[in-house]
Amino acid sequence: MPFNAAAAEARSSITSVLASWAALIADERGIGAPQRHVVQLARFVHENVRWLCAHWAAGDAVEEFTTLTRLARRACEPRQVRIVPVGDCVRSRCTGKLRAVVKVVPGARPKPSEIRCSADDGHWWASDEWAALSTGMHAHEGSGRVWYSVADIEALRNISSGSVYRLASQNQWRRRKVSGKVYYHHADVTAALGS
Structure with a gap:
């Protein structure tokens, strides 16, 4: 089976960005961060999305998540x-x-x-x-x-x-x-x- 480099890059980027936002949430809220797995990181960020929306860096989060979405779509549907x-x-x-x-x-x-x-x-x-x-x-x-x-x-x-x-x-x-x-x-x- 051929290796999909675009999908691997997207997955790595998604993990890194989610881990960064999860770390910010955990540090500033004083709560434990999840393990570095995409599903757990995504769930953690989702559970804290109201808090993140009120944060001064919310615009940056939206921009980064939008970029990740585009990257993932391109990897899934190379066109x-x-x-x-x-x-x-x-x-x-x-x-x-x-x-x-x-x-x-x-x-x-x-x-x-x-x-x-x-x-x-x-x-x-x-x-x-x-x-x-x-x-x-x-x-x-x-x-x-x-x-x-x-x-x-x-x-x-x-x-x-x-x-x-x-x-x-x-x-x-x-x-x-x-x-x-x-x-x-x-x-x-x-x-x-x-x-």
């Missing part, structure tokens, strides 16, 4: 976000560039979630609106070529890499190679796969 360039924004007079935000969870297929404009936060589309967005993009195609990697096509079109390579070969997609990575022209991908 990366990839930004995939899509093209020019389709909204009139907008000079922004559209980018797909693709969430990558190890061991699972990439999941596209939304397309956002670099110039205006109000210009965004959920994954179920992408087909309608594609229609608007064709009016802006003259502004330059957009190239997609195999991973980008996999994520955006929800097909396997083998299917991407097969379709590229069958349909003779224009391709270019940059630093050993193959990219395909968006017009060829759209022509083969539709909007």
Whole structure:
């Protein structure tokens, strides 16, 4: 079984922070501190949370516990976000560039979630609106070529890499190679796969 370094780091941080706050509570209240085990430390801090909330360092405690929560969530659900360039924004007079935000969870297929404009936060589309967005993009195609990697096509079109390579070969997609990575022209991908 592989060692999860992020989980080990999170557990160590949780133990250290809980032990520090438990020591502060025990010292200032004149009560015995629990053993240095996460469950016992957490229970002790929880039992004394009203006292801690009234303490001058309560804000620091909240900040540290929030950081620990984020750290633990990241260790449990390692998730990366990839930004995939899509093209020019389709909204009139907008000079922004559209980018797909693709969430990558190890061991699972990439999941596209939304397309956002670099110039205006109000210009965004959920994954179920992408087909309608594609229609608007064709009016802006003259502004330059957009190239997609195999991973980008996999994520955006929800097909396997083998299917991407097969379709590229069958349909003779224009391709270019940059630093050993193959990219395909968006017009060829759209022509083969539709909007």
